[in-house]
Amino acid sequence: MKTQVAIIGSGPAGMMLAQLLARHGIESVVLERQTREHVLSRIRAGVLETTTVELLREIGVAERMEREGHAHDGVRLAFAGRESFFVDTVKTVGKRFVVYGQIEIQKDLYAAAEARGQLLIDRVEAVALHDFDAAPGRRPSVSYLRDGVRERIDCDFIAGCDGFHGVSRRAMPPGVGRKYEKVYPFGWLGVLARVPHLPDVTYVNHPRGFALASYRADRLSRYYIQVPLEDRVEDWPDERFWPELKARFPEDLAVRIVEGPSIEKSIAPLRSYVHEPMQYGRLFLCGDAAHIVPPTGAKGLNLAASDVAYLGRALVRHYRDGDDRALAAYSDTALRRVWSSVRTSWSLTNLLHRFPHFTPFDQKAQEVELDFLMRSPHALAALAEQYAGMPLEPLP
Ligand code: FAS
Ligand code: PHB
Numbered sequence: 001m002k003t004q005v006a007i008i009g010s011g012p013a014g015m016m017l018a019q020l021l022a023r024h025g026i027e028s029v030v031l032e033r034q035t036r037e038h039v040l041s042r043i044r045a046g047v048l049e050t051t052t053v054e055l056l057r058e059i060g061v062a063e064r065m066e067r068e069g070h071a072h073d074g075v076r077l078a079f080a081g082r083e084s085f086f087v088d089t090v091k092t093v094g095k096r097f098v099v100y101g102q103i104e105i106q107k108d109l110y111a112a113a114e115a116r117g118q119l120l121i122d123r124v125e126a127v128a129l130h131d132f133d134a135a136p137g138r139r140p141s142v143s144y145l146r147d148g149v150r151e152r153i154d155c156d157f158i159a160g161c162d163g164f165h166g167v168s169r170r171a172m173p174p175g176v177g178r179k180y181e182k183v184y185p186f187g188w189l190g191v192l193a194r195v196p197h198l199p200d201v202t203y204v205n206h207p208r209g210f211a212l213a214s215y216r217a218d219r220l221s222r223y224y225i226q227v228p229l230e231d232r233v234e235d236w237p238d239e240r241f242w243p244e245l246k247a248r249f250p251e252d253l254a255v256r257i258v259e260g261p262s263i264e265k266s267i268a269p270l271r272s273y274v275h276e277p278m279q280y281g282r283l284f285l286c287g288d289a290a291h292i293v294p295p296t297g298a299k300g301l302n303l304a305a306s307d308v309a310y311l312g313r314a315l316v317r318h319y320r321d322g323d324d325r326a327l328a329a330y331s332d333t334a335l336r337r338v339w340s341s342v343r344t345s346w347s348l349t350n351l352l353h354r355f356p357h358f359t360p361f362d363q364k365a366q367e368v369e370l371d372f373l374m375r376s377p378h379a380l381a382a383l384a385e386q387y388a389g390m391p392l393e394p395l396p
Pocket of ligand 1: 013
């Protein structure tokens with residue numbers, strides 16, 4: 001089989017890239033390890049930056065998001081013993097963000113792929129990448145097993161969109177590039193319940209730990225609380241979760257939290273991870289395949305979108321204009337935004353969580369930092385700009 005771009009992974013990065021390329025007449029094949037049902041079963045992100053909304057509009061999959069998504073003018077922060085305060089992203093940086101679940105984006109991307117006849121091969125095994133080092137005379141290919149038969153796709157480029165546990169990043173020759181990693185000493189217990197949500201996406205720093213209120217639809221709330229790494233979902237029955245969640249919110253908000261049976265419950269560890277570079281020869285990494293951020297800044301999905309915007313547009317320049325400058329600069333361009341989001345997520349994680357190793361000084365410094373944020377319009381504007389999403393750079 002031959003194609004122009006072989007895309008490994010049918011998560012948001014892979015499917016947004018396939019959609020963008022198709023809009024410019026560039027052919028791709030998407031390989032996915034799981035079934036479509038499995039991919040659609042993963043509860044993931046919920047907050048879309050302006051640049052992600054713009055990309056979804058550009059690639060023609062924003063119609064249902066425009067109808068069913070919820071635009072927000074800012075985000076609320078609460079700190080034990082204080083009034084919560086609103087970080088107004090419209091008043092400070094003129095930007096909104098949209099609450100629309102990643103699962104919904106995935107459904108919209110799959111539907112668009114089906115409508116255009118995208119070749120998406122799921123349930124593949126033993127995916128391997130070959131000859132992508134751009135040595136003269138060598139052309140990249142990807143091989144895989146499907147129902148026990150080994151297949152091969154000859155291509156011009158390989159897009160590694162296969163997430164943190166995928167094969168693409170690991171296919172880079174040993175010693176190429178470097179990785180930066182930080183594992184946080186706690187996890188997030190996430191709960192989905194068919195109950196009305198709080199009006200604002202609200203982050204809480206409380207002596208009992210971090211908490212977050214978000215949602216997916218009018219009667220589909222998504223809550224998180226910080227839990228010790230060793231906790232398991234079984235340790236958190238609903239009758240323990242709801243009182244703990246409310247204990248962490250300020251009284252005026254806690255009384256508005258509606259309880260109900262959880263329909264999904266999971267614990268995710270928090271880590272920061274960046275692999276540099278995000279390209280090697282004719283292999284390009286997008287999304288979680290290259291970087292992971294703690295969900296505190298709601299950046300993971302949004303970084304996948306910005307990587308796709310950069311790589312997709314660079315590939316269009318290659319095929320349409322024979323111009324490879326943007327492709328050659330992809331990793332550097334994408335990494336500037338990746339590190340900006342990694343820093344934002346790291347900073348918010350440090351600001352809003354209770355760390356087991358904190359000394360009284362560390363704790364006091366965290367409280368003073370939050371106080372400074374509440375009192376300084378400049379600090380608030382900086383946070384608003386980072387949360388609502390930095391603009392994309394123009395391609396070189
Ligand atoms: P994905 O991991 O979504 O997709 C990669 C795809 O590649 C998967 O479908 C996988 O099955 C496939 N794959 C893997 N190996 C393969 C192989 N060898 N061959 C073929 N296919 C292969 N982000 C936020 O912004 N906010 C959040 O609240 C948030 N919560 C999260 C909670 C959890 C538990 C996790 C794990 C992530 C969360 N994220 C969140 C981040 C998440 O949304 C990712 O950033 C987003 O899914 C990135 O998309 P992709 O890069 O496409 O990677
Ligand atoms: C979510 O809606 O799942 C969500 C919102 C904000 C975050 C993380 C997750 O920072």
